[in-house]
Amino acid sequence: MKAHLKVKRKRSQKQEVWKFIVFAVVLSSIFLLYPIFYSMYLSLHSMQGLQSVFVGFGNYLRMFQDDIFVKALMNNFTFLIFQVPIMVILGLLMAFLLNTPNLKGRTFFKLALFLPCVTSLVSYAVLFKMMFQIGGIINNALLNIGTIQSPIDWLNSPFWVKVTVIIALCWRWTGYNMIFYLAGLQNISDDTLEAADIDGANGFQKFFQVVIPQLKPVIVFTTITSTIGTIQLFDEVVNLTGGGPSNETLTAAQLIYNHSFIYTSNFGYSATLSWALVVIIAVLSIVQLKISNRD
Amino acid sequence: MMKKKLGVFFLGVFSASLLAACTGGPEANPEDFASGDENTITIWAWDTNFNIPIAEKAAEYYKQAGHEDATVNVVEMSNEDTKQKLVSGFTSGVSEGLPDIMLMDDYDVQNYITNYDGKFAELSNDIDFSQFAEYKVENASKDDGVYAVPFDSGSAGLYYRTDYLEEAGYTPEDMQDLTWSEFVEIGKDVKEATGQWFVAFIPNRGTHYIQMAMQSAGLWYFDESGEIYLKDNPAVREMAEILKAIEENQLAKPVDYFAPEGIGAVTSGEVAAVNSAIWFSATIRSAEDQAGKWAYTNVPKLETVDTATPYSNLGGASWVVLEESPNKEMAVDFLKTEFAGNDEFYQDILVENGAVGTYLPSQTGEAYQFEDPFFNDAPIYKDFSEWMAEIPGVDYGNNTQAAVDALRSVLQDYFDGNLTLDEMLEKAEENYTMQVGE
Amino acid sequence: MKKLMSLLKYSFLIISSFISIFPFYWMIAGATNTSNQIAEGKLTFGDQLWVNLQGLFGAYNIPLIMWNSLKISGITVIFSLLVTSLAAFGFEKFKTKTSEWIYTIILLFMMIPLAALVIPLFKIMAGLQLVNQHLAIILPAVNNLFLIFFFRQSFKSFPNEIIDASKIEGASNYAIFFRIVFPMMKSTYAAAAIYAFMNSWNSYLLPLIFLQTENKYTMTLLISSLSSASYVANYGMQMIAIVIATVPTLILFLVMQKGFVKGMTGSLKM
Structure with missing residues (x-):
């Protein structure tokens, strides 16, 4: 009798799930699955303009010898290694501080810290490009404060240009991630924080012992999405640095775009590079999930 | 019962709104890309301070020269965007959404006419290319055909x-x-x-x-x-x-x-x-x-x-006509009439826009003798045009x-x-x- | 110690806020200056506001372009919240072997760069006669995989007991979702709405590919074309366009923020 019920329930669950996911599945099939198969098909061809030649895995072999692709990937990783941790930590700290009781000017701070993410990627990249000019406002300010003796060529020095991109990314995305932490903090029950207060926990303890563990799912998910975002970085570098100087800020996504629209319109090779990116992102995400699930 | 209703309701809302969003269609302005209308051509170009007003001026001249009912739409689009749209359109085999005429950077011309064979109109039967600076014509040539009308000099x-x-x-x-x-x-x-x-x-x-x-x-x-x-x-x-x-x-x-x-x-x-x-x-x-x-x-x-x-x-651009343009003949005729035959037009854009064309007959015109007070009365257009003939x-x-x-x-x-x-x-x-x- | 902590806290917030706000000040000041002044990093307000405004509104149909952006983003937000939260709820609460497989595949899809799908998408849209239609931008954006992931993460914490209890009372699963889950997860929906709106508002590559004509343009596309269509880009005009494009997202934040504050006061009551 019981077993019978269970089977029935399972069957009904099988139908229930479809009622919920049907729209997403249909849309995914048309606008993702089909294009993906098509792009796999493309990746086996080498193209130039309208000419297309079947090359089998030739594109993949070519990719392994492609120093520029390697360099672009290394740039992606550099951005990833510095920007994501800085951003996550700053975002958490901001969210936590904004959430402390009796904070004066809470509304102002919250609004101020939110502000960067209301700008579009194109807009802020254009703004930062102007601000970081050699004769621009950032150098003027630093020279006036006396932090630096001579202007820094932010956009043309191989080192500083990376710093510029990381600063820009942090500026734009920290407040954005903070939103998710704030939203996550809403779901932490009052009791938990009250209990910590009663136990006499100070700010640091509350932050590390209560907030962080409770927010873990949100942190994991912002880390993974930021990772994906950084690996797919495109709009910002295109508008801020154009990938230069000397490909020092060229990203993999920009290289893919260049192969599609700037060089020889070789969509086959672009598709190949895209698939390599997919594999890399998948591995990174799985690693991050595994690490976060360990404890 | 309830859930069925809700399901139907959502399907309904969903498809209705999609339809609603679709009906944005008819209001689309078809004039910004090649249209079926016989008397309308569309041009894509970049630079609002240079190419755009020049193309518009050419359109005015064209209308005055006995094509009163012709409509020429000049659409501003960055050089990168024109190329990107061209590649998307050509590669996916969709010619809708592309213009009749577009401006193309000289450095790109060979690339496009070679890689997109058959997508650009061959023009040497309609236009006398011996009247243009040779280096520009060479750049627009492939095999025995010429696929772009030379425009400005670099x-x-x-x-x-x-x-x-x-x-x-x-x-x-x-x-x-x-x-x-x-x-x-x-x-x-x-x-x-x-x-x-x-x-x-x-x-x-x-x-x-x-x-x-x-x-x-x-x-x-x-x-x-x-x-x-x-x-x-x-x-x-x-x-x-x-x-x-x-x-x-x-x-x-x-x-x-x-x-x-x-x-x-x-x-x-x-x-x-x-x-x-x-x-x-x-x-x-x-x-x-x-x-x-x-x-x-x-x-x-x-x-x-x-x-x-x-x-x-340095730089310079040329005009190409798309082979699949529904108004290819009118597009070619427009380029032929203005950019390959109208001295007055060239004089006009020289004075107004500082544009030095590569259409040689226009360079004997009076405007080219202009002694520019800004450059201490040096005849800048004449000098640069003379140099132009020497460019390898x-x-x-x-x-x-x-x-x-x-x-x-x-x-x-x-x-x-x-x-x-x-x-x-x-x-x-x-x-x-x-x-x-x- | 407490005082020091407090000092640190406020200094951190004040410095962060200054850094966050400064570019906005500069952009508004820039809207009143000439291109050259902006390039030189002029900090103060100038007298070019009217000139820049006239330039921008004279050259482009700004109200129409704004309306395009708003329409696209509005429709995208409503449908993506609906589609993705429904799917996420299904994936989380009515798991089957197949659905878990589908979910894993969808997560993998999230990792594919848009640039790789441009040409196939263009072919699909051309087949559907949607080139230069706003629907071509809306359709691929509705099914926002990131939101499916986000909602599912959030629904994990939604107690199954409530669902079971409602079921016993005879409510259908749709009814449970819309009458119970949705109202209880408002802060999640708020965050998701912000995300979806920003995503759509800032979307650049899809509009760039599908929208051919100026009367179909979005603000983001306009800003990018302002910065590249002319050799002599007009920074003042660009600044105004950026300011205008920022207003709707700003308003959205102000509205949503009220929801946050409410939720927060609730969670902080002693």
Whole structure:
């Protein structure tokens, strides 16, 4: 009798799930699955303009010898290694501080810290490009404060240009991630924080012992999405640095775009590079999930 | 029961809204891309200060010349966007959404007419191309056909500030017939004497200098067989050293020369010299407070190349007609009537927009004799046009953009001493090969 | 110690806020200056506001372009919240082997760069006669995979007991979702709405590819074309366009923020 019920329930669950996911599945099939198969098909061809030649895995072999692709990937990783941790930590700290009781000017701070993410990627990249000019406002300010003796060529020095991109990314995305932490903090029950207060926990303890563990799912998910975002970085570098100087800020996504629209319109090779990116992102995400699930 | 209703309800809402969003269709303005209407053509071009008003003027002339009911839509679109839309359209086999006529950068013309064979209209039966500057026609030719109507000239020269040069002890006579290394030496003196930047561009992106120098000697990034030609290219080698000297001596204000910062550096009087084309004269002229302080001469000459001349080209564009355009005939007729036959139109855009065409019959016109008070009454259009006839023709090949990127990716390492000249050019050639996959 | 902590806290917030706000000040000041002044980093307000405004509104149909952006983003937000939260709820609460497989595949899809799908998408849209239609931008954006992931993460914490209890009372699963889950997860929906709106508002590559004509343009596309269509870009006009494009997202934040504050006061009551 019981077993019978269970089977029935399972069957009904099988139908229930479809009622919920049907729209997403249909849309995914048309606008993702089909294009993906098509792009796999493309990746086996080498193209130039309208000419297309079947090359089998030739594109993949070519990719392994492609120093520029390697360099672009290394740039992606550099951005990833510095920007994501800085951003996550700053975002958490901001969210936590904004959430402390009796904070004066809470509304102002919250609004101020939110502000960067209301700008579009194109807009802020254009703004930062102007601000970081050699004769621009950032150098003027630093020279006036006396932090630096001579202007820094932010956009043309191989080192500083990376710093510029990381600063820009942090500026734009920290407040954005903070939103998710704030939203996550809403779901932490009052009791938990009250209990910590009663136990006499100070700010640091509350932050590390209560907030962080409770927010873990949100942190994991912002880390993974930021990772994906950084690996797919495109709009910002295109508008801020154009990938230069000397490909020092060229990203993999920009290289893919260049192969599609700037060089020889070789969509086959672009598709190949895209698939390599997919594999890399998948591995990174799985690693991050595994690490976060360990404890 | 309830859940069924809800499900139906949502399906209904969903499809209804999609439909609603769809019905945005009819209000779409079909005039911005090629339309079926017989008397309408659409043109895509970039630069609201130059190409757009010129195309609009051509449309006016066309209407006045007995095509009263013709409609010519000029749509502004950046050069990158036009290319991107073209590639998307061609590659996916969808010609809807593309215009009848579009402007194309000369460096791209060979690339597109070769790689997108059959997508552009062959024009030599309708238009007499012997009337155009030869190097432009060559660039638009493939096999026996010509696929683009040449438009503006990129005839290049060296513009300089007479006052800054004088301060550094140079007269206009001293500026004649320079070599590139003399040019750099003068730059050092000017910087020392005046404290001004000598030029404004980012040295590691200074491929426009290399291109001007290459073309002045009839060379390009590719050899006769179309192979990448950097390492053994004497023009590239000499110019790499010149760029390095400019970078090391900090002669160039490191700003994009074609962005507001670069333009601003010139118009606000921060730089003493500009190597650029005739179309740049409009920018210089816009700094009215510097009237009378500017002069021009030929571009510097290469020392190590036998074929070197002081005549070169930078930029310039041509008009292409799309083969699948529903109004191809009208589009061709429009180009033929105005851009390949209307002297008055060319005089007009010369005076109004500072545009020097490559349509030779127009250059005997009166407007070309104009003695420009801004340049101390020098006949700037006449001079640049005369130089134009001397510019060595080169084949820009299919992959200029990839070669540019390949070079730009290594120049800074060479400046910084991480790579020798040979290593750098070798690396650039490797990068190029990787980019085009040969 | 407490005082020091407090000082640190406020200094951190004040410095962060200054850094966050400064570019906005500069952009508004820039809207009143000429291109050259902006390039030179002029900090103060100028007298070019009217000139820049006239330039921008004279050259482009700004109200129409704004309306396009708003329409696209509005429709995208409503449908993507609906589609993705439904799917996430199904994936989380009615798991089957197949659905878990589908979910894993969808997560993998999230990692594919848009640039790789451009040409196939273009073919699909051309087949559907949607080139230069706003629907071409809306359709691929509705099914926002990131939101499916986000909602599912959030629904994990939604107690199954409530669902079971409602079921016993005879409510259908749709009814449970819309009457119970949705109202209880408002802060999640708020965050998701912000995300979806920003995503759509900032979307660049799809509009760039599918929208051909100026009367179909979005603000983001306009800003990018302002910065590249002319050799002599007009920074003042660009600044105004950026300011205008920022207003709707700003308003959205102000509205949503009220929801946050409410939720927060609730969670902080002693």
